[in-house]
Amino acid sequence: MINRLERRYDATTLNATSAIIELRGVHYSVGGRTIFDGLDANFLRGQVSAVMGPSGTGKTTMLRLITGQIRADAGSIQVGGVAVDGISRSELFALRQRMGMLFQNGALLTDISVFENVAFPLREHTRLPERLVRQLVLTKLQAVGLRGAAGLMPAELSGGMARRVALARAIVMDPQVLIYDEPFVGLDPISLGVILRLIRRLNDALGLTSIVVSHDVHEIAAVADRVFLLSGGKVVANGTPKELQASPSEVVKQFVGGLADGPVPFHYPAPDYFEELLARDGGRSA
Amino acid sequence: MRKSRALNLGTGLFVLLGFAALFFLTTQTTSHGISFGSQPHYEVTAKFQDIGDLKVGAPVSMAGVQVGRVVNISFDPRDFKAVVTMRIDDQFNQIPTDSSANIYTQGLLGGQYIGLSPGGAETYLKNHGEITFTNSALVLEKLIGQFLANFNKSPSQSSSSSGGQPK
Amino acid sequence: MISDFWDSLSESLERLGDTVRFLLRIGAQIPGALLRPQLILDQVYNAGALSLVIIMLSGLFVGMVLGLQGFDLLQRFGSEDALGTAAAIGLVKELGPVVTALLFAGRAGTALASEIGLMRATDQLSAMEMMAVDPLQRIVVPRFLGGVIAMPLLAAIFSMIGIYGAQLIGVQIMHVDAGSFWSQMQASVSLRDVNEGIVKSCVFGVACSLIAVYQGYYSEPTAEGVGAATTRTVVTSAVIVLFLDYLITAFFLK
Numbered sequence: 001m002i003n004r005l006e007r008r009y010d011a012t013t014l015n016a017t018s019a020i021i022e023l024r025g026v027h028y029s030v031g032g033r034t035i036f037d038g039l040d041a042n043f044l045r046g047q048v049s050a051v052m053g054p055s056g057t058g059k060t061t062m063l064r065l066i067t068g069q070i071r072a073d074a075g076s077i078q079v080g081g082v083a084v085d086g087i088s089r090s091e092l093f094a095l096r097q098r099m100g101m102l103f104q105n106g107a108l109l110t111d112i113s114v115f116e117n118v119a120f121p122l123r124e125h126t127r128l129p130e131r132l133v134r135q136l137v138l139t140k141l142q143a144v145g146l147r148g149a150a151g152l153m154p155a156e157l158s159g160g161m162a163r164r165v166a167l168a169r170a171i172v173m174d175p176q177v178l179i180y181d182e183p184f185v186g187l188d189p190i191s192l193g194v195i196l197r198l199i200r201r202l203n204d205a206l207g208l209t210s211i212v213v214s215h216d217v218h219e220i221a222a223v224a225d226r227v228f229l230l231s232g233g234k235v236v237a238n239g240t241p242k243e244l245q246a247s248p249s250e251v252v253k254q255f256v257g258g259l260a261d262g263p264v265p266f267h268y269p270a271p272d273y274f275e276e277l278l279a280r281d282g283g284r285s286a
Numbered sequence: 287m288r289k290s291r292a293l294n295l296g297t298g299l300f301v302l303l304g305f306a307a308l309f310f311l312t313t314q315t316t317s318h319g320i321s322f323g324s325q326p327h328y329e330v331t332a333k334f335q336d337i338g339d340l341k342v343g344a345p346v347s348m349a350g351v352q353v354g355r356v357v358n359i360s361f362d363p364r365d366f367k368a369v370v371t372m373r374i375d376d377q378f379n380q381i382p383t384d385s386s387a388n389i390y391t392q393g394l395l396g397g398q399y400i401g402l403s404p405g406g407a408e409t410y411l412k413n414h415g416e417i418t419f420t421n422s423a424l425v426l427e428k429l430i431g432q433f434l435a436n437f438n439k440s441p442s443q444s445s446s447s448s449g450g451q452p453k
Numbered sequence: 454m455i456s457d458f459w460d461s462l463s464e465s466l467e468r469l470g471d472t473v474r475f476l477l478r479i480g481a482q483i484p485g486a487l488l489r490p491q492l493i494l495d496q497v498y499n500a501g502a503l504s505l506v507i508i509m510l511s512g513l514f515v516g517m518v519l520g521l522q523g524f525d526l527l528q529r530f531g532s533e534d535a536l537g538t539a540a541a542i543g544l545v546k547e548l549g550p551v552v553t554a555l556l557f558a559g560r561a562g563t564a565l566a567s568e569i570g571l572m573r574a575t576d577q578l579s580a581m582e583m584m585a586v587d588p589l590q591r592i593v594v595p596r597f598l599g600g601v602i603a604m605p606l607l608a609a610i611f612s613m614i615g616i617y618g619a620q621l622i623g624v625q626i627m628h629v630d631a632g633s634f635w636s637q638m639q640a641s642v643s644l645r646d647v648n649e650g651i652v653k654s655c656v657f658g659v660a661c662s663l664i665a666v667y668q669g670y671y672s673e674p675t676a677e678g679v680g681a682a683t684t685r686t687v688v689t690s691a692v693i694v695l696f697l698d699y700l701i702t703a704f705f706l707k
Contacts, residue, residue, distance in 0.1 A: 110575075124584070124586045293494075300498070304607065
């Protein structure tokens, strides 16, 4: 792997501590709603960590905090030993060149081809000769199995293919951390399996640290080294997939088992059922 | 990429058209124009007591036919007269030197122009020549004032006007 | 009801301040964006060349109407010869810049806003940020500059075609003397008038482009959000253009 690339920003190499991303006591609220209330999490180097939780618990928000897209109200977030909230815009940009992110729908640039999309970070941040760019792009596309699709436009790709191209783009600069935001949403079983395999293989082959936000419990459990369960603004469980499956906690059991009712209630908060019905009837008995 | 070649061509054409339009607007609608196919010409001057609303670019005509246009208007501080420079097409090079230049108005709200009335001399106006016989523009206020003044005087005393041709 | 009005007024003022700050941020990125002229040229094409048809057609029709109305009015004073002047001044000083700006907001402004809004909604802008590419410099500034460059050119084309339209009606159909049409115009229209028109179209270009890219950039990342941004672009552009028109006209007339 070619590691020496010219960079416009002075890129930092993430420190080689065992916990590559650390969140401590993070508080974040928006629009009056508290999303995180003392969040702690350590993502270890070289591991595939899954982040799960019921809808709306702020999984994507956590990713945005880690990548510096939003700022926490309190607490510290360290990526490779660098405090993400304290640094300047250009330092943040330098940090981001060492991180790759896969968005939910791929987020490919729609007016350029697959090849150009994958080449985009190279063209923006390096001054490599065209020949070298071509080789790098084709290599990454080969790794995700789409080298033959290099000439297509994003509109011509299926959902799964678009995501694989986005994945190739995310690894083209040889990042040290890869973040996946709900990569399985809307995929058929085959594409899902492909992405799963790629997550694991790329992580091991390239020595990455991967964070996958998802709620496909059973699928991700197959490839994750560690699982974090978010609920109510905190990490309520954290351990290997096996540990989570055997956990006695009610919260974990409901999530893992896909139970309709439990700590996350089935009914949206509402006044007493009979009272409401009777009120409608204007006092007549049911 | 082929697509971007066509795009650049289209952009170039658009920008060209835009600048052509700007050029058109500044030269063909104003008097700062460049008249295309401009004929060879010569310039003569004339001094007026009062040029009224005469503007640069106003036509100069003789017997109703346009022979040139006004290209400059300035003021002579020595004799307090307006100096009008006219550019006359070379094909009209037989205008007698004692012709007179008068300022008329086109229509009711029209602009003003210079009309040349031929004299009888046998020498003709040349470049940098001067028309010495001039009649200034009819200024309405002066006309009314003159009319009222005449009206109040006895018929034997009639003041001669410094401007304005008596009708 | 008064408090509602006050709320929306203060919200509009906030938006205005926000937009101006956005303009400053764009301004700061312009030198960087100039390093990539191809991007800007592409946007001049999108904003300008693609608007040509509607601008030329509208210019022709507006000019022709001006010819008809102007002739009808001037005929009452026996001054049909002044039609050239009337048409030229009307178009160059007012109709050219203003109508072009309104049409521009409708065609190019909405295209800009929806394009950027869609990139916002599909996370393309966030993806760029994540790839350490500044979306302002790469996406917003070229589109802004494209609009700013295209507008004065479009307005000039509109006025030019409009004058020919007026001439078509006046000279060809109403038999106004062609010589008078042009010579009176040339005698009466001054460079200051043309300057006023050019200044207006440049200012309108900045305003409309800014409003369009701002609405797109800060739109809600949903389908309805993009639609709302598009609508707001047209409405806001129209109001601002007419207001600026008043300011500039008054300034030039003092």
